[in-house]
Amino acid sequence: MEIYLPIADLPVNVFLLLGMGLAVGFLSGMFGIGGGFLMTPLLIFVGISPAVAVATVSTHIAASSFTGAVAYWRRRAIDVALALMLLAGGIMGTISGVLLFTALRRLGQLDIVIGLSYLLLLVSVGAMMVAEGLRAMLRARQGKPVELRRPGSHTWIHGLPLKIRFKQSRIYVSAIPVGAIGFIMGFIGAIMGIGGGFLLVPMLIYFLRVPTNVVIGTSMVLTLITMASATILHAATNHLVDAVLALVLMVGGVTGAQFGARAGQKMRSERLRLLLGILVLAVGLRFAFDLIVAPDDLYTIRTIGDSP
C-alpha cells in the first residue's frame, strides 16, 4: 500500500516504513539509543532526500525516546539531575555545532566531513565497545565477578573540582566532565544529525561510571529533549519535517521500543554493550565500504536547498 508523503513529495510503501520503524524502535528501546544513525541512512536508501530524512528522523526519535523514557521512569531508572546537567552542556554544544556546520557548508566540504566523521566515530566507538564487551564476557565466563567499578578507575576525572553527588546513579563526580560530555553530544548532534545515544551511553559508563541500568533511561531523557527541539527548529527554519512520514515511523518505532526495552532489561549489561558495539561497528564499516569501494556512479545530483 503506497502512501504519499507531502513534504518528502513522493509515495512510499507504508508497510516498509512501519517495518523500518519497528526494527529501529526495537534496537533503540533495547540499547537506549535514538537510532538516528540507523534510520537516516535507511530513509535515504528508500529515496527520501537527506535533508527531509534528517529532519523527520528527529521527530521519530523524540517519540521513540519518550516511550522508552516512560518505561525506564516506571522502573525509576532515570537520573533527572544528571540529565539536566548534561542538557546544559548540550545546548552550548548544539550552538557551536550549528556554527561550524554553516561554515563548512560555505566552504563546500560538509559532505566529506560528515562521511569521515561517521566513519571514524562509528568504527572507533564500535571497536572499543566490542573489545570491552568481549573482555567483560570473558571475565564472567572465567567465574570472576564483573567489575564495573575497578579500583583503578578513579582517574584524573575524579580529581576535578565542583563535585556533585548524583544520588540516583550513586556517583560523586565533578560537574565539568558531565557538562563536557553534554557539550560533545550537542556538538556532534548538530554536525552529524544524530541523537548520539550510542555515544552517550558508553561515555557515561566509561568516564563517569554510571550504572548501565540508569544510563539508558537518562540518555533517553536527553535524547527526547534534544530531538523534540530539533524537530521544532527544523520545521520552523527549513520546513523539512514530514509529519506523515514521522507518524508512520513513530507508530512502528514506539511499538518496537516497548519490546526492545523489555528485551534490554532482561539481558546482562555486558552482553548488551557487546551487541550495541557490533551494531555500531557494522554501520561504521558500511560507511567505510561506501568510501573505499568504487561507486557504481561517480556522479550524484543534489537539489540546492537540501542540506546533506
Added chain:
Amino acid sequence: MRRTIRARIPVVCAMASLLFALPAGAERLVSSLSSHIVKITSNFTGVELTLFGTVENDQATAPHNGYDIVATVTGPRESAVTRRKERSLSIWINAESRTFVDAPSYLEVLATRPFASIADAETLHREQIGIANISLPQQIGPDIADVIPNDQFRQAFVRIKHERQLYGEITNGVTFLTPTFYRASIFVPAEALVGNYDVDVKLFADGAVIARTSSAFEIVTVGVERFIANAAVDHGLAYGVATAMMAVMTGWFASIVFRRD
C-alpha cells in the same frame, strides 16, 4: 474534422481551453491535454496525460513529406549540484562539482520521428529540439553559461535524471492518427515536483518550423496532503510544535497501550 475529434476524445470540455498559436503561414496548430490539473492524493504513483491536437490547413499547401510534431514538456525549474567522486588517499570523495542553474526538474521530448530526420542540426539547435539542444546553463565561477552537449557533467546530469524517469526523449511518442490529427502520451512519475508544466508543441514541415502552440498542466496536492504541505511552509513554528507534540503523544499512548504491570 472537429466533429471527428469530439467523437474520438472523451474529454470534450478540454477543447474549450485550446490555445491557438499565431498562424505562421498557412497552417495552424491546435493542441490540448486530457487534463490540466493533476491532483496528488495519498495513493499517487505518477500520471499519464494525453496530448492531442490537430493541424489546420487550407489543403493547398500540405507538404509532400507530411507533418512532424515535436512536443517538449518542461517541469518546474530548480537548481541542482552535480558532483563527481574521485579517489583521494584511497577513499572516494566528492571532488569537482557543477551547479546547474534553473534546470527543468522534468523534461520530456516527444516526436513523430527521430530528430535528425525531422530537420537539420542547425534548425534543431536553434529551435532547442531534443535534450542535447536544450539549454542547461551551469554556474562556472561567477558566470552562468551553457556548455557543449557532450560535457561530462551535463551528460551525467541528464543520465541520472533519465534513470529517475524525469528526463526522456521518445522519438516515436507522437502519432498522427489521421494526416492532421495527432496524439501523444506524457508520463509524469510520482517523483515529479508539484508546480506548472509547460507543453510546447512545434509543427515541422520540410525541415522547418511552420507553426507552434503551447499548453500547460499543473501538478497540485489536495486534501490532507495539501493541508500538511501548506501548514509546514506557512506556519513552520506551529507545525513543528504540533509535530513534536504528536511525537510525545504517540510515545505516551504506546506506553499506556503496552503497559503490562
